[in-house]
Amino acid sequence: MTGIKDIAKKANVSISTVSYALNGSDKVSEKTRDRITNIARELNYTPNLAGKTLKRKKTDIIGVYVHDFSGYFYSHVIGGISSTLKKFGYETIVCSGGNQARLFIPQRLVDGAIIIDPNFPDEDIANYAQQGYKIVLMWGGLSLPSISHVVVDNTQGAKQAIDALHLAGVENYVIVTGPTDSYDSQQRLEASLSEIQKFTKQPVTILTSDFTISGGIDTAKYIAKQDLKKIGIFSLNDEMAIGLYEGLNKFGVQPGRDIPIIGFDNDQIGQFLNPQLSTIDYSKKQWGESAAETIVSMIRDKKTENKVIKTRLIKKSSIADKE
Amino acid sequence: MTGIKDIAKKANVSISTVSYALNGSDKVSEKTRDRITNIARELNYTPNLAGKTLKRKKTDIIGVYVHDFSGYFYSHVIGGISSTLKKFGYETIVCSGGNQARLFIPQRLVDGAIIIDPNFPDEDIANYAQQGYKIVLMWGGLSLPSISHVVVDNTQGAKQAIDALHLAGVENYVIVTGPTDSYDSQQRLEASLSEIQKFTKQPVTILTSDFTISGGIDTAKYIAKQDLKKIGIFSLNDEMAIGLYEGLNKFGVQPGRDIPIIGFDNDQIGQFLNPQLSTIDYSKKQWGESAAETIVSMIRDKKTENKVIKTRLIKKSSIADKE
DNA sequence: TTGTACGCGTTATCAT
DNA sequence: ATGATAACGCGTACAA
Numbered sequence: 228m229t230g231i232k233d234i235a236k237k238a239n240v241s242i243s244t245v246s247y248a249l250n251g252s253d254k255v256s257e258k259t260r261d262r263i264t265n266i267a268r269e270l271n272y273t274p275n276l277a278g279k280t281l282k283r284k285k286t287d288i289i290g291v292y293v294h295d296f297s298g299y300f301y302s303h304v305i306g307g308i309s310s311t312l313k314k315f316g317y318e319t320i321v322c323s324g325g326n327q328a329r330l331f332i333p334q335r336l337v338d339g340a341i342i343i344d345p346n347f348p349d350e351d352i353a354n355y356a357q358q359g360y361k362i363v364l365m366w367g368g369l370s371l372p373s374i375s376h377v378v379v380d381n382t383q384g385a386k387q388a389i390d391a392l393h394l395a396g397v398e399n400y401v402i403v404t405g406p407t408d409s410y411d412s413q414q415r416l417e418a419s420l421s422e423i424q425k426f427t428k429q430p431v432t433i434l435t436s437d438f439t440i441s442g443g444i445d446t447a448k449y450i451a452k453q454d455l456k457k458i459g460i461f462s463l464n465d466e467m468a469i470g471l472y473e474g475l476n477k478f479g480v481q482p483g484r485d486i487p488i489i490g491f492d493n494d495q496i497g498q499f500l501n502p503q504l505s506t507i508d509y510s511k512k513q514w515g516e517s518a519a520e521t522i523v524s525m526i527r528d529k530k531t532e533n534k535v536i537k538t539r540l541i542k543k544s545s546i547a548d549k550e
Numbered sequence: 551m552t553g554i555k556d557i558a559k560k561a562n563v564s565i566s567t568v569s570y571a572l573n574g575s576d577k578v579s580e581k582t583r584d585r586i587t588n589i590a591r592e593l594n595y596t597p598n599l600a601g602k603t604l605k606r607k608k609t610d611i612i613g614v615y616v617h618d619f620s621g622y623f624y625s626h627v628i629g630g631i632s633s634t635l636k637k638f639g640y641e642t643i644v645c646s647g648g649n650q651a652r653l654f655i656p657q658r659l660v661d662g663a664i665i666i667d668p669n670f671p672d673e674d675i676a677n678y679a680q681q682g683y684k685i686v687l688m689w690g691g692l693s694l695p696s697i698s699h700v701v702v703d704n705t706q707g708a709k710q711a712i713d714a715l716h717l718a719g720v721e722n723y724v725i726v727t728g729p730t731d732s733y734d735s736q737q738r739l740e741a742s743l744s745e746i747q748k749f750t751k752q753p754v755t756i757l758t759s760d761f762t763i764s765g766g767i768d769t770a771k772y773i774a775k776q777d778l779k780k781i782g783i784f785s786l787n788d789e790m791a792i793g794l795y796e797g798l799n800k801f802g803v804q805p806g807r808d809i810p811i812i813g814f815d816n817d818q819i820g821q822f823l824n825p826q827l828s829t830i831d832y833s834k835k836q837w838g839e840s841a842a843e844t845i846v847s848m849i850r851d852k853k854t855e856n857k858v859i860k861t862r863l864i865k866k867s868s869i870a871d872k873e
Numbered sequence: 874t875t876g877t878a879c880g881c882g883t884t885a886t887c888a889t
Numbered sequence: 890a891t892g893a894t895a896a897c898g899c900g901t902a903c904a905a
Binding site: 230231232242243246250275276277278279280281282283 | 881882883884885
Binding site for chain 1: 551594596597598599600601602603604618619620625626628629631632636641642643644645646648650651653654656657658659677681682792818819822823824
């Protein structure tokens with residue numbers, strides 16, 4: 228409630244003097260600066276952000292957009308974003324992609340946005356980007372010259388997964404996908420199919436699921452009734468693989484023992500499964516850090532850039548060594 | 551970049567007419583309203599939040615403060631907060647408790663704050679609350695008339711945990727605590743000790759840890775060298791219990807089989823352990839919803855309130871039935 | 874029904 | 890070294 232003019236009144240100076248003193252200008256004597264600083268502290272003064280922003284035309288805040296707060300998946304990504312942005316003098320706020328929160332971008336509450344939520348409408352993104360708002364996307368698909376992308380190397384990851392199954396003696400591949408409109412899912416599937424072609428002419432079983440644990444449980448029944456000989460599963464994310472463990476066990480099939488299985492994302496839960504889930508890993512922290520560096524670069528250097536985060540195979544006992 | 555006066559110019563009206571038209575006032579004709587609305591859309595107009603806030607003196611944004619984004623633990627709590635706030639017309643932003651983000655409260659970027667982060671300094675909280683800023687704390691300890699509390703019933707939960715161990719035949723209790731300055735930890739410990747006294751005069755083994763998985767792993771060695779007869783473990787949260795599983799196994803001790811064990815929080819990972827971890831559950835969604843209702847009540851009805859979230863025992867195979 | 878003018882809190886320019 | 894004042898974008902009381 229206490230503003231710059233309250234301080235001015237109490238100190239018997241003008242508001243400009245107060246502003247100078249508080250913002251470290253050298254146009255004011257040490258004595259008055261100290262006096263004003265003390266009064267400001269005494270009155271619990273904090274500059275009102277609205278007034279300040281109106282004048283400065285920037286907030287030094289970056290918005291990170293997630294699909295919904297309940298998903299913990301991206302927490303390490305956001306941790307990486309936040310710590311890096313802090314180094315550059317920006318604060319991070321996390322928003323969910325509701326229509327209201329989206330407006331923070333054109334309302335200029337944020338100086339830039341990092342969008343993780345794949346459901347953030349392409350139309351809005353294109354619209355904002357075209358108007359000059361700074362946007363970094365954490366997924367592919369929408370390609371525009373005025374936005375930046377920082378994405379996981381799905382192609383490399385899918386190849387590593389298929390190669391691992393191949394080395395384990397798999398000849399009949401089962402791929403459990405995410406939602407059909409997911410770019411990650413599409414890209415991983417495509418790369419998988421092209422890699423499989425190098426090894427076999429056998430038809431590939433593609434089961435469409437939804438990237439969730441319960442989706443994996445539901446999908447299990449379609450796998451259980453297959454001929455299990457030389458079969459191997461690539462679950463396009465770990466969550467579904469966790470569901471597959473649970474679902475397949477109900478049918479008396481032991482994933483990881485009867486059937487080699489590998490996931491994608493290196494979800495923490497995978498290491499608590501029995502046998503431990505093999506997976507494709509990438510540094511979520513680094514992913515976030517790169518996104519943060521990119522948004523800062525867009526704001527300060529006014530240039531866009533696209534980065535790809537490398538993946539690596541994590542081989543656990545869910546893929547047995549070929550005897 | 552396009553403002554209210556750009557629209558006024560293009561529509562050949564004054565800025566007030568534009569404002570009236572856009573804010574649904576009945577002081578303007580339908581025709582002009584439509585015309586102005588169309589022009590606004592055409593120019594991609596979005597009101598600048600700073601200017602708007604300066605006038606309205608509120609943002610309809612509530613800030614949720616977490617310790618750091620990397621911890622996924624509170625995601626369902628935040629989900630509950632966000633969905634409830636939306637019903638009341640508020641947007642949710644999640645901030646980490648760095649010194650800079652804290653200022654959002656006195657800077658009036660947010661109309662109120664829900665603080666989950668236990669490390670948010672008491673001094674700042676007291677200071678803000680005293681100045682009339684609306685604050686809801688998700689933990690106990692700091693008690694002031696001008697702030698509200700929405701907390702988990704640690705006392706009830708601890709009793710349920712100890713009772714479950716008692717029923718399983720435990721006579722020698724081992725309690726693994728969180729950081730000594732954690733209010734949750736203190737409260738759970740205190741209630742546990744008082745409940746244990748009802749059953750036995752035996753000394754209780756208290757091992758101080760830190761609420762993390764690795765803390766649980768480290769603590770295991772102190773338990774492994776104990777005489778395991780009629781011993782039982784109450785880990786004051788699930789994360790440490792997960793670590794205890796891993797750590798104890800290294801010493802050839804099987805938690806949940808050789809030693810009954812129970813945690814607190816109902817972390818998802820517990821159900822993937824073998825045997826499944828018994829725990830104390832509470833609705834994280836409801837916890838968040840209550841906090842949201844409370845902050846709205848503070849803002850609109852100008853009254854504080856304190857709520858307690860009930861707990862319940864979830865008995866899994868980590869506590870065997872007494873034969 | 875529409876236009877003019879002021880105020881919100883801050884920063885910055887220009888005088889003094 | 891300090892003060893008066895304009896400007897930022899918006900909402901609204903008041904005048905026309």
